[in-house]
Amino acid sequence: MASDVIDPHIDPPSSSNEVPLTLDQAPPKTLGMLDQSAFWANLGVSLLGFSGALTLLNAAGPGAPLTFAAAILATVVGSLIGTAMVGLAAVPGAQTGQPSMVLLRGLFGARLSYVPSLLNTVQMIGWGAFELWVIANGAQAIFGTAVPYSVWVLLGGLITVALTIWPLGSIRLLRRFVTAGVVVAMIWLTVALVQRGPSLSGGSWAGFAPAVDYVIALSVSWVPMAADFTRHSRSPRAAFGGVFVGYSIAQVACLGLGVVALALVGNDADKVWGAFVAAPLGALFFGILVLRETDQSFANTYSTTMSLQNLMPRVDRRIISVTVGVVISALALGADVTDYTAFLALIGAVFVPMFAVLAVDYFVLRGITRWDTGEQAPSRWLMLVPWVLGFVTWWLVAALPEVEWWESLWTSARAALGFTPQPWMSAALAAFLVAAVVTLVVAPLDRRLRPAR
Structure with missing residues (x-):
């Protein structure tokens, strides 16, 4: 890992542990x-992951x-x-002490970083409502x-806001008390x-290839918020290791259990939770997983708060968190959030190519030595080019969602280029590579032009 970086744009750390x-x-x-491994392991286990295993199984249709x-x-x-x-997306947060969207000031400039900040805000609010x-x-x-x-939604919303107001205390709480219960519940239900x-x-x-692509997409959906938490890591090594070990093991266990459950209920995703509840002591252990699901809504709400603080750096994060909690609770109460998932799929493709641009510029081209996260960081318009080309590549290769105008747009683009995606192609990897x-x-051209400006 690269050495630690001291960011000159922020004051010394507070004496508080929060x-x-x-x-x-x-x-x-x-x-x-250990704190970070437990936190990311909890994020890797999701009630949506159990039923989402059906998408994994039917990746080819x-x-x-x-x-x-x-x-x-x-x-x-x-x-x-x-x-x-x-x-890897978590490492710069540990090195600079900056949250994810503030890090993007170094990649795109302060003003251009508002674009992914707003996209991430919309995405995370949608996911927060969906989690409730x-x-x-x-x-x-x-x-x-x-x-x-409605009572369960409001209760979930209250717990979410409380966790978000004391985020570091919440992560320590998860490690000490919740993670062990989740491990026991997963083992019990599997057996x-x-x-x-x-x-x-x-x-x-x-x-197989589309299934791998689906699992990659599940993982990288967390890229836009990784540094929001790892900025508090004691070292870059602990940040990377916590994410990699905790999340990968938990996601494999979650999807594997989902596949087993689907085999019992005839590949009917609507019956998966019922299979868990029907198991001996199933209601108890499934209840642990339901309660644990609040860490998903917590992570989404806190990431929304950090994204908005990139736009309003001196607004008290508690005010933003409470406001976001009210908004996601209202959406969960009054909107059909299942219809929102198609839109979330569209903007999810934004972040794989964006991470590729960040990783190459920060790690490979040693951008780490000149990363400017200040509020006056100059705009880097050229860095939008690889991001946009990666986004286009994603949709030229990916299976298209059932959104008529979006499907028609990319079908026409494929026809114009004479390109037909093959079953072995991975949209995530293709977008990343491009x-x-x-x-x-x-990036080198951008660096040569900047002094002239």
């Missing part, structure tokens, strides 16, 4: 590898499901690749409808479901 209220002070460096061995191998390969990306919807429905899977959906004799035969390897290669050309 996150400073504004961006003017350096963050306390209190998180060791409903008529060509993967074999069990292919699904597990795709999960392992995709998790290792995707989590390595997240881990998941929590409420998970609770009703255990207790039925005796307690209204209980395997004992029921799920049918794991049949299928093919035809959808953005990375173009950055190798553009």
Whole structure:
């Protein structure tokens, strides 16, 4: 790993063990590898991941499901690749003490960093609302409808805001008390479901590459917020190791358990949670996982707060957190958040090529030695070129979502180029490679032009 960097744009760290209220002070460096491994392991286990295993199995289409061995191998390969990306995205946060979107001032300039900040805000608010919807429905899977959906949403929203106001304390709480319960719950449910004799035969390897692509996408969805937490890491090594070890192991376990559950319920994603609840002591252990899901809404809400602080660096983060908590609770109560997932898929493609540009410029081209995260950092317009080309590459290769105008746009683009994506192609890796290669050309040119400006 590169050596630590002292950022000249922030004051000395606060004496508090909690996150400073504004961006003017350096963050306390209190998180060791165990804290971060436990936190990222909790993020790697998701109620959505269990039912999302159906997408993994049917990555090549409903008529060509993967074999069990292919699904597990795709999960392992995709998790290792995707989590390595997240881990590398976490390192600059540990080195500079800056959150993710503030780091992008060094990549694009202060004003241009507002663009990904706003995109990440929209994305994280949507995911936060979706997580409250998941929590409420998970609770009703255990207790039925005796307690209204709205009550569970509001309770989840209150817990989320409380965690967000004391983020470092929340991470330590997760490590000390929650992680052990999650591990026990996962082991118990796995044993209980395997004992029921799920049918794991049949299928093919035809959808292996798209399945790997899906798992990579699950992992790199955390790239835009990794540094928001690892800025508090005691070292870059602990930041990378915590992310890589904790998240990759947990995601493999989560998707693997989802595949087993689907084999019991006839590949019906709507029945997966019911299979968990029906297991011996299933309601208890599934309840632990439902309660743990609040760390997902917490991570999304806190990342939204950090993104907005890039725009308003001296606004008290507690005010922003409470406001965001109210907004995501209102969305979960009044909107059909399931319709929002298509839009989230569209903007999710933004962050793989953006990370490629950051990784090449920061690590490979030694941008670390001149990274400017100040509020007056000059705009680097040329750095938008590899980002945009990577985004275009993603959609030329990716399976297109069922959004009519978006599908039509990229189908026409493929026809104009005479390009047909092949089953073995990975949109995530293609976008990463294109953005990375173009950055190798553009970034040195950008550096030569900047003194002239």
